[in-house]
Amino acid sequence: MSQDAPTSASSTKLVIRNIGLLLSGDLDRPILDADTVVAIDGVIHAVGKEKDIDTAGATTMIDAKGTALAPGLIDSHVHPVCGDWTPRQNQLGWIDSCLHGGVTTMVSAGEVHTPGRPKDIVGLKAMAIFAQRAFHAFRPGGVKVYAGAPVLEQGMVEDDFKELATAGVKFLGEVGLGSVKDGTTGRRMVAWARKYGIQSTIHTGGPSIPGSSLIDKDMVLETDADVIGHVNGGHTALPDDQIVALCERSPRALEIVHNGNERAGLLALRTAKELKQLHRVILGTDSPAGSGVQPLGILRMISMLSSLGEIPAEFAICLATGNTAKMRSLNCGLIAAGREASFAFLDTAQQSAGKNLLDSIQKGDLPGVGMVITDGAVSIQRSRNTPPATHVPEVVKP
Numbered sequence: 001m002s003q004d005a006p007t008s009a010s011s012t013k014l015v016i017r018n019i020g021l022l023l024s025g026d027l028d029r030p031i032l033d034a035d036t037v038v039a040i041d042g043v044i045h046a047v048g049k050e051k052d053i054d055t056a057g058a059t060t061m062i063d064a065k066g067t068a069l070a071p072g073l074i075d076s077h078v079h080p081v082c083g084d085w086t087p088r089q090n091q092l093g094w095i096d097s098c099l100h101g102g103v104t105t106m107v108s109a110g111e112v113h114t115p116g117r118p119k120d121i122v123g124l125k126a127m128a129i130f131a132q133r134a135f136h137a138f139r140p141g142g143v144k145v146y147a148g149a150p151v152l153e154q155g156m157v158e159d160d161f162k163e164l165a166t167a168g169v170k171f172l173g174e175v176g177l178g179s180v181k182d183g184t185t186g187r188r189m190v191a192w193a194r195k196y197g198i199q200s201t202i203h204t205g206g207p208s209i210p211g212s213s214l215i216d217k218d219m220v221l222e223t224d225a226d227v228i229g230h231v232n233g234g235h236t237a238l239p240d241d242q243i244v245a246l247c248e249r250s251p252r253a254l255e256i257v258h259n260g261n262e263r264a265g266l267l268a269l270r271t272a273k274e275l276k277q278l279h280r281v282i283l284g285t286d287s288p289a290g291s292g293v294q295p296l297g298i299l300r301m302i303s304m305l306s307s308l309g310e311i312p313a314e315f316a317i318c319l320a321t322g323n324t325a326k327m328r329s330l331n332c333g334l335i336a337a338g339r340e341a342s343f344a345f346l347d348t349a350q351q352s353a354g355k356n357l358l359d360s361i362q363k364g365d366l367p368g369v370g371m372v373i374t375d376g377a378v379s380i381q382r383s384r385n386t387p388p389a390t391h392v393p394e395v396v397k398p
């Protein structure tokens with residue numbers, strides 16, 4: 001393929017220039033010395049200085065106006081049901097509302113709020129395959145929802161996981177939300193899932209709503225799911241010593257959620273930081289839930305963890321982008337060649353006391369979102385939900 005221009009008339013070439021701050025999403029190098037990004041057909045093609053990059057032949061040109069470019073945010077823990085509707089709070093358009101909070105990718109931790117959710121094995125498999133297919137074909141506002149996450153029930157056998165994987169299912173719903181509530185069975189089923197390339201998450205902490213139950217550190221460690229789901233509880237957290245033990249004794253991803261215990265979330269963050277394992281920390285909202293839907297939930301986590309957890313804002317953004325992408329094997333979350341061209345443009349919110357974007361986040365303010373791009377196409381311009389960004393990017397004539 002040519003390095004210079006689209007290969008055919010139907011190709012798209014997105015050029016973003018005049019970027020004031022490039023937040024890569026990579027914890028090892030969170031800020032890049034670059035002012036220009038080029039994407040071809042929805043995939044990042046070049047990142048660097050404008051003088052070194054061929055920007056000719058753009059089909060869409062964006063002047064970032066000196067604002068910051070970050071990867072589109074990833075919500076590692078959502079509970080979608082069908083379309084852009086949630087029965088949990090009987091709300092329409094919640095995914096589109098999260099897009100206005102900079103989220104471009106969501107991972108389902110189970111479609112558990114589905115009214116009449118089937119718990120027999122053929123029914124739960126059918127529902128998972130339906131959800132995977134439906135959200136693959138339907139992207140509210142451009143948001144990519146990885147759904148179709150079956151919840152483990154007693155009686156599942158290895159062939160069920162093989163069948164699910166063959167049908168395109170890539171994630172399990174939270175272990176513990178179904179009838180499998182012991183570590184031995186959980187571990188066996190999670191291993192079957194892993195064998196066929198299906199990633200797993202476990203519910204951690206007290207019951208979320210009437211009908212769910214406690215999952216303590218022993219079950220989490222024994223089950224050994226890929227992601228320690230809401231290590232800060234969803235909402236009821238484990239005792240501090242159990243949270244510290246999970247950080248110390250498991251190598252798995254440590255997911256901190258908005259709909260959890262904030263103090264426990266800070267404990268998990270600090271423990272991971274002390275262990276020099278910040279790369280394991282990923283962020284989710286765990287919404288929709290009893291606590292509702294938070295369209296700005298991921299941004300709120302970034303500001304909360306940066307300001308109270310005392311980590312630089314550029315690192316906090318990595319927790320919601322590159323870290324999640326790596327832990328969940330997604331091809332988004334980093335501004336690097338070959339990655340999906342999904343971005344959030346951020347700028348200091350108007351009247352923030354912060355002297356720049358990063359300082360404003362470290363002071364606990366939310367950034368303003370000025371534009372969101374999904375797979376190389378402009379999804380929204382100035383967010384209707386964040387405090388207004390001081391400067392916003394502009395689509396200009398190529």
Ligand SMILES: [Zn+2]
Pocket residue numbers: 174203204208229230234
């Ligand atoms: Zn949960």
